Amino acid sequence: MKHILIVMRKELARVFTDKKLIFTTIILPGLLLFVVYSLMGSAMSQMVEPEKAYDIYEYGLTSEVRTVLVTAFTEAEMEVNFISVTESEIEGIQNDIESEDKLLLIHMDPDTKEIYLYYNDGNMDSLGIQSSVLGILNAVYNQTIINGVQYKILEQTFSKNDLSFNLVAMILPMLIITFLFQGALAVGPESIAGDKERGTIATLLSTPTRRSHIALGKIFSLSILSVLSSISSFIGVILSLPKLMQSDTSITFDFSTYVTLFLILVSTTLVIISIVSVISATAKNIKEATTFVTPLMILSMMIGMTTMFSFKISDGAWTYAIPIYNTANILSEAFTGNINLVPLVVAVVSNLLFTVIFAFILTKMFNSEKMMFTK
């Protein structure tokens, strides 16, 4: 235990005695999130302009769903015209959407209650109005709208903020996951692959210290640094929310949302840093470690993007045991105010369990001469 603390102290001293590293590792992630999200808020306000009139074509929409949409847009002070079309006109409307002459078609199957949104993601107006409709439907109906055969209606009022906020809820998970990975990338490869690259690992391993203690000292210190980085990201997100929502008033989350965000960010950070540490231990140098981690980061970003398309593997709670995927969904749910305790607990416990497993793998790797000394 004493040696674990000694190694931890040195790894932390590496960062905390260097002003540049303190800035890039701890302050910059939060600052970047604040700047990027604030800019996004401005961009999104141009994406869905309340003053502009939008035509939405619909077929088979029940009066109940139409009322929900009309109410939401009215409360958001957006001028939206719903134009009913016949079945024979659908194909023509779809062609017009493709050629960017029309923006959106909502097609609801009266039997299955499946709702299809036809839009053009190459057209900002089309994408924007589609995102707004999707956001409203997602917020109102608890289940996914594509397969939501049975859905229940929640009592919820709509405002301009809610519309923007649903857009945010879709984009934020991907961005937050990206920043968490970047925080881990800033410290993980340098500490582990860097020691191999410089040859300092041999000096360290020639001391009368258990290799598992060296590995644990490193992963604990990296976890502390990454958690600080994620707290910085958390503060950045919270401070940028008013701007993201294009509102001058500050957002009021309830306490449970803050706790949820904190728990999922910290547990995700731990699982990410443990994965990055294991990958770094397989690499010969920092560059190789970064190269190895990058595909994983891209994959994680793609998983983060699934919330943008309302994609879900399954509605079962077990899906929250999948690291990163659980982060994306918990974050999305937290931002739309749909926090449930069971998925959160499953996600946090799973993340911590995966962290322990990866930490164990890392200690085994430190005992492998092939891993530590292969050039």
Next chain:
Amino acid sequence: MEKAIEVKNVVKTFTLSKKQQKINQTNEKLKVAVNGLSFDAYKGEIYGLLGSNGAGKTTTLRMLSTLIKPDEGTLYVDGINVVEDPILVRSKIGFLTSELKLEDFFTTNYLYDFYSDLHNIDPEVREARKSELFKRFEITDFAEVKIGDLSTGMRQKASLAISLAQDPKIIIFDEPTNGLDVLTAKIVTDFLLELKQKGYTIILSTHIFSLVEKVCDRVGIMVDGKVLLEGTLDELTKEKSIEDVFFNLYSSIYGGNV
């Protein structure tokens, strides 16, 4: 004489990566780095492992310092099996290479304390020893300068002091003067002789004949992973210089193609 180091029939094989196969211009996937190596080093002597690059010297010293394990055979340091109790072995040895292996972003003072702590040295003992070593190697003036900002000579002095922090009675030194300027090389050589006078055991690897002639009591000439010729320096250099002995041995194995 009491043995400080005992190496018996040691074999170590490495799997070559594609890149290494290309560099070594071979299709063989395995490289036998050490092949049936046996030798002993006695307490209070400087034992030199002399050999060309790739002879297996560094691999041998890495096995003695427990960084890597042998595939076959046994190695004992101060009577302790390096595979069975590597932590105890590491507490008894100082391991140093001429390749600088200290983190650039820390000061000598910080790293000295860090490695002393890993060696479980009491803070009072640590400070007294640090003061002695820093004075001996004239480190005090640059003790608070980051390693990355030091000259090669200063770094080697820092490495020496740090590797000797726990005052090990057995020192394993891989290529001690390789790549050093003449002044720093002299400091290292003088220090080796000083340690020998104090009764420390030193095992070093080198391909520098002058270093062997100056400091070693006994020499083992390594070729292709085993010691082919061994003896005291006086025995080996009775009729020829150590350089001639070495090249004659090589010629006897590889013909004229040395």
